[in-house]
Amino acid sequence: MSERDVTKPHDTGRKIPPIAISETSTLVNPTGSWKYIMPRYEDRVAPCNAGCPVGIDIEGYMYLIGQGRLQEAADLLVRENPMPAVTGRVCHHPCEDSCNRASLDEAVAIHSVERRLGDMILAAPPPPAPERTREETVAVIGSGPAGLSCACFLARLGYGVTVFEAAAEAGGMLRLGIPEYRLPRAILDRQIERIQAAGIDLRTSTRVGTDVPWAEVDAFDAVFVAPGAHVGKDSRIDGAESVSAIRPGLEFLKEVNAGGRPDLGERVIVVGGGNTAMDCARSALRLGADVTVLYRRTPREMPAIPQEVREAKQEGVEFEFLAAPIGVAKEGGVFTGITCQRMELGEPDESGRRRPVPIEGDTFTTKADTVLTAIGEDCDLSFLPGDIGTTWGLVEVDELGESTSATVFAGGDVVDMPRSVADALGAGKRAAIGIDHFLREKAGEDVGEVPLDDLRFGGGNVSALRYSKDADPIPREAPVNQTVTWDQMNPHHFQTAPRHEDHFHDAIDLRSAFGETNFGLSQKEAIEEAERCLNCGVCNRCELCLIFCPDMAISRREDGGFEIDMRYCKGCGLCAAECPRGAVTMTREGI
Amino acid sequence: MSQTIIKQHIPRDDLLASGHLACPGCAAPIAMNLVLKALGPETMVVLPACCWSIIAGPWPQSSLRVPLFHTAFETGAAVASGIKAGLVARGDTETTVISWAGDGGTFDIGLQALSGAAERNEDFIYICYDNEAYMNTGVQRSSATPWGAWTTTTPTNDPEHQPKKDIMAIMAAHRIPYAATASVAYPVDLVEKVKKARTIRGTRFLHILAPCPPGWKTQNDETIDLARMAVERRVFPLMEVENGGTWRFTVDHPGGSIEEYIRRQARFKHLTDRQVEIIQDEVDARWGILSNRVEHGT
Numbered sequence: 001m002s003e004r005d006v007t008k009p010h011d012t013g014r015k016i017p018p019i020a021i022s023e024t025s026t027l028v029n030p031t032g033s034w035k036y037i038m039p040r041y042e043d044r045v046a047p048c049n050a051g052c053p054v055g056i057d058i059e060g061y062m063y064l065i066g067q068g069r070l071q072e073a074a075d076l077l078v079r080e081n082p083m084p085a086v087t088g089r090v091c092h093h094p095c096e097d098s099c100n101r102a103s104l105d106e107a108v109a110i111h112s113v114e115r116r117l118g119d120m121i122l123a124a125p126p127p128p129a130p131e132r133t134r135e136e137t138v139a140v141i142g143s144g145p146a147g148l149s150c151a152c153f154l155a156r157l158g159y160g161v162t163v164f165e166a167a168a169e170a171g172g173m174l175r176l177g178i179p180e181y182r183l184p185r186a187i188l189d190r191q192i193e194r195i196q197a198a199g200i201d202l203r204t205s206t207r208v209g210t211d212v213p214w215a216e217v218d219a220f221d222a223v224f225v226a227p228g229a230h231v232g233k234d235s236r237i238d239g240a241e242s243v244s245a246i247r248p249g250l251e252f253l254k255e256v257n258a259g260g261r262p263d264l265g266e267r268v269i270v271v272g273g274g275n276t277a278m279d280c281a282r283s284a285l286r287l288g289a290d291v292t293v294l295y296r297r298t299p300r301e302m303p304a305i306p307q308e309v310r311e312a313k314q315e316g317v318e319f320e321f322l323a324a325p326i327g328v329a330k331e332g333g334v335f336t337g338i339t340c341q342r343m344e345l346g347e348p349d350e351s352g353r354r355r356p357v358p359i360e361g362d363t364f365t366t367k368a369d370t371v372l373t374a375i376g377e378d379c380d381l382s383f384l385p386g387d388i389g390t391t392w393g394l395v396e397v398d399e400l401g402e403s404t405s406a407t408v409f410a411g412g413d414v415v416d417m418p419r420s421v422a423d424a425l426g427a428g429k430r431a432a433i434g435i436d437h438f439l440r441e442k443a444g445e446d447v448g449e450v451p452l453d454d455l456r457f458g459g460g461n462v463s464a465l466r467y468s469k470d471a472d473p474i475p476r477e478a479p480v481n482q483t484v485t486w487d488q489m490n491p492h493h494f495q496t497a498p499r500h501e502d503h504f505h506d507a508i509d510l511r512s513a514f515g516e517t518n519f520g521l522s523q524k525e526a527i528e529e530a531e532r533c534l535n536c537g538v539c540n541r542c543e544l545c546l547i548f549c550p551d552m553a554i555s556r557r558e559d560g561g562f563e564i565d566m567r568y569c570k571g572c573g574l575c576a577a578e579c580p581r582g583a584v585t586m587t588r589e590g591i
Numbered sequence: 592m593s594q595t596i597i598k599q600h601i602p603r604d605d606l607l608a609s610g611h612l613a614c615p616g617c618a619a620p621i622a623m624n625l626v627l628k629a630l631g632p633e634t635m636v637v638l639p640a641c642c643w644s645i646i647a648g649p650w651p652q653s654s655l656r657v658p659l660f661h662t663a664f665e666t667g668a669a670v671a672s673g674i675k676a677g678l679v680a681r682g683d684t685e686t687t688v689i690s691w692a693g694d695g696g697t698f699d700i701g702l703q704a705l706s707g708a709a710e711r712n713e714d715f716i717y718i719c720y721d722n723e724a725y726m727n728t729g730v731q732r733s734s735a736t737p738w739g740a741w742t743t744t745t746p747t748n749d750p751e752h753q754p755k756k757d758i759m760a761i762m763a764a765h766r767i768p769y770a771a772t773a774s775v776a777y778p779v780d781l782v783e784k785v786k787k788a789r790t791i792r793g794t795r796f797l798h799i800l801a802p803c804p805p806g807w808k809t810q811n812d813e814t815i816d817l818a819r820m821a822v823e824r825r826v827f828p829l830m831e832v833e834n835g836g837t838w839r840f841t842v843d844h845p846g847g848s849i850e851e852y853i854r855r856q857a858r859f860k861h862l863t864d865r866q867v868e869i870i871q872d873e874v875d876a877r878w879g880i881l882s883n884r885v886e887h888g889t
Contacts, residue, residue, distance in 0.1 A: 020650050020651075021651075022648070022650050022651045022652050022653040022659075023651055024651050024652050024653075025608045025610070025648075025652060025653065025654065026608050026609070026610035026611045026612070026647075026648040026652045026653065026654040027608050027609060027610045028610060028652065029610035029611075029612070029648070029652070030610070031609070031610050031611070031612070034615060035615070101593075492816075492819055493594050493595075494593050494594050495593065495594065495595065497593065531593065532593055533593065534593050534594075542594060542596060542597065542598070543596075543597055543598040544597055546598075547597055547601060547621075547625070547778050548621060548775075548778075548815055549621075550613055550615075550616065550617050550618070550619075550620045550621050550814075551609050551611070551613075551620070552605050552607055552608065552609045552620075552624065553609055565609065567609075567610075568609035568610055570614075570615035570616075570811075571615060571811075572615035572616035572617075572804075572811040572812055572814075573616070573810075573811055573812030574616060574811070574812050574814060574815055576812065577812035577813070577815065577816065578815050578816075580594060586812075
């Protein structure tokens with residue numbers, strides 16, 4: 001019994017019959033020998049991290065925000081994504097589609113938090129340029145997200161990088177294709193300045209193959225090819241070639257995004273269901289036109305980001321589904337509109353979407369002053385030497401972006417299908433790792449294979465932090481590179497909390513306004529939103545395991561983690577069953 | 592906020608040592624640990640015969656870091672009354688005395704002593720951790736065993752005939768200042784109730800459902816989940832009764848079918864669907880009575 005033992009007979013000075021008194025603890029009993037299975041703290045990968053094409057440690061920066069460590073959160077974000085202020089605005093955020101919280105109430109608004117952190121980063125002066133530690137230089141063709149991402153990561157790895165950009169300003173599709181109301185130019189400019197500040201030599205108005213010969217870029221130790229996809233696909237409208245009112249949507253966007261305000265007339269038809277089509281429609285709307293989007297399948301098959309479609313509808317864009325343009329309508333030789341074929345959905349095609357099939361004889365004519373075609377873009381690869389393999393108009397590369405030619409790597413829209421800013425950023429990061437590995441091997445370093453599976457978040461994209469073996473700001477307990485699923489977690493310990501939705505500009509003011517429509521979240525809201533993160537798979541020291549261990553076998557370690565005393569753990573499994581985030585595993589190993 | 596951070600609500604120091612002799616996954620030590628965390632070291636424990644007589648450890652050991660008095664089955668409340676009186680006689684009015692008894696020692700064998708002490712409003716906290724049978728001696732039915740359950744004395748061809756005794760109504764009828772139910776699956780609620788009970792003088796009663804993997808025939812790691820389900824599905828509602836008349840629920844009880852709760856326990860394996868419906872009806876009826884008490888008092 002304890003020191004303050006009041007039950008001892010001599011204590012009272014009276015005659016009390018002798019009784020047995022325990023004076024030792026049960027700590028002498030090694031009750032842990034009863035177990036046949038034992039717990040182990042094993043952090044896993046959150047599905048958002050695995051679902052991010054860029055390879056961002058989303059769960060990690062959410063954890064840091066939750067701890068009030070905003071600057072560290074921003075540092076971790078930008079460590080993996082060189083342009084968070086851009087992706088926070090324009091990414092299609094597949095992270096949110098994979099967010100486990102959707103099974104509880106609603107996915108965390110990751111993009112809003114990223115945007116807030118991204119803007120916070122932009123408000124501070126850029127960090128000093130990374131030290132140049134490598135002799136080699138790398139040429140990057142194209143300054144879109146893939147090119148700038150690769151350039152940025154290569155500069156951080158110590159290389160000299162020169163970026164060749166055909167347009168007068170850097171940014172690629174971010175500048176040429178994405179309208180200002182989605183991505184203000186001031187944000188893009190500052191983001192690019194920051195990347196440039198990493199010591200990157202940026203040569204604008206320099207088209208490889210025209211302004212400089214291929215041989216000049218080939219003279220670098222390695223080349224990263226990321227010129228993008230700029231050639232609009234043929235509209236397949238009979239007689240369209242001779243009609244100037246039918247024009248490629250991308251060309252129209254480039255004109256508008258460069259400050260042009262073309263007269264489209266009163267009625268505009270946009271053909272296509274992707275993001276270019278949405279951008280065309282909403283830009284045309286801002287030029288004062290009535291806009292209808294013509295799409296040959298149904299809303300379900302639209303490749304555009306659902307949010308973009310929603311906003312387009314809110315702004316007043318009309319949609320005509322299951323219709324495809326087939327011919328030009330003219331009156332007295334003057335263009336008046338297009339004839340369209342009614343479609344129905346047939347069997348699924350190779351993309352898994354149901355194929356549109358014409359309904360025989362069911363056609364209609366619709367009036368239009370201008371028709372913008374946005375049914376996809378092709379790449380102009382004519383500047384590439386013949387020994388670089390291509391398939392279906394795309395450059396063939398391995399997982400680290402290496403083409404069939406040893407020194408040439410490629411990424412972004414010349415490789416990806418489907419295409420996105422996030423995929424381009426991720427490809428740039430992978431290629432930077434591929435180039436670093438290639439050049440080190442070439443320099444005679446014993447580098448072995450790139451441990452690609454270990455670098456990936458679950459099955460997702462690679463982590464630059466892991467590649468550089470930098471210290472992880474998140475304390476991780478024996479991490480296992482597996483994505484944690486909702487059924488491995490215990491939802492009972494979570495409370496529901498509504499998602500913070502972005503604040504939008506009032507739709508009534510939208511026409512003729514190219515200002516940003518989405519204002520995002522306030523700092524306070526973004527922090528609250530980050531606190532909705534469940535930290536899937538990663539111990540955040542909630543201490544439920546300590547409370548529910550019937551054997552008091554778990555104790556706090558000095559460094560903030562926990563320790564299980566196997567002398568006393570009976571292997572009941574309550575810690576693993578009750579861990580809200582699936583960070584404890586039961587195993588028979590080692591018994 | 593995604594999760595209540597439990598460590599902000601529950602004291603950190605353990606007054607229960609490892610190496611105790613509870614079965615793996617037992618809820619009883621979790622309950623004891625939470626109660627002692629809430630009460631702190633100025634506590635004495637009276638332990639009539641129950642599982643905890645074993646869990647505490649054989650002589651010369653004790654797993655508690657506070658004084659503990661083993662006593663006979665029927666005497667929990669009487670001995671607690673006496674120890675409290677002794678402490679007061681020595682001038683110690685601050686130490687909390689608890690009687691820690693199982694359902695057998697409370698619902699059956701110790702009920703007379705408990706009723707006597709409660710009627711005199713003796714100054715201690717009586718805590719019943721209820722695993723719904725005499726588990727320590729090999730699973731014999733008690734009057735806390737639910738209708739339809741298998742025990743060794745209510746075999747599957749003739750399972751328990753009687754519904755669980757309404758101990759809360761009995762205690763409320765004594766008009767004691769404070770009575771409450773609690774669950775190991777709701778540790779913050781449990782700790783808050785114990786802390787509240789500690790501030791009150793007179794007889795206080797706490798009834799904690801304590802799932803028992805071997806007796807309920809469940810997996811070791813299901814203990815908390817079943818305790819939680821019992822609350823959510825209104826099998827074991829969490830409430831407080833003040834002065835025997837003011838009834839109050841302390842958490843949400845969303846309700847829903849009890850089928851999963853029953854089917855996950857192999858002690859109910861022999862029940863037909865119709866019999867599960869009977870249990871559901873009983874749960875619903877009791878919920879109705881309880882809701883009425885909450886609304887109108889008794």
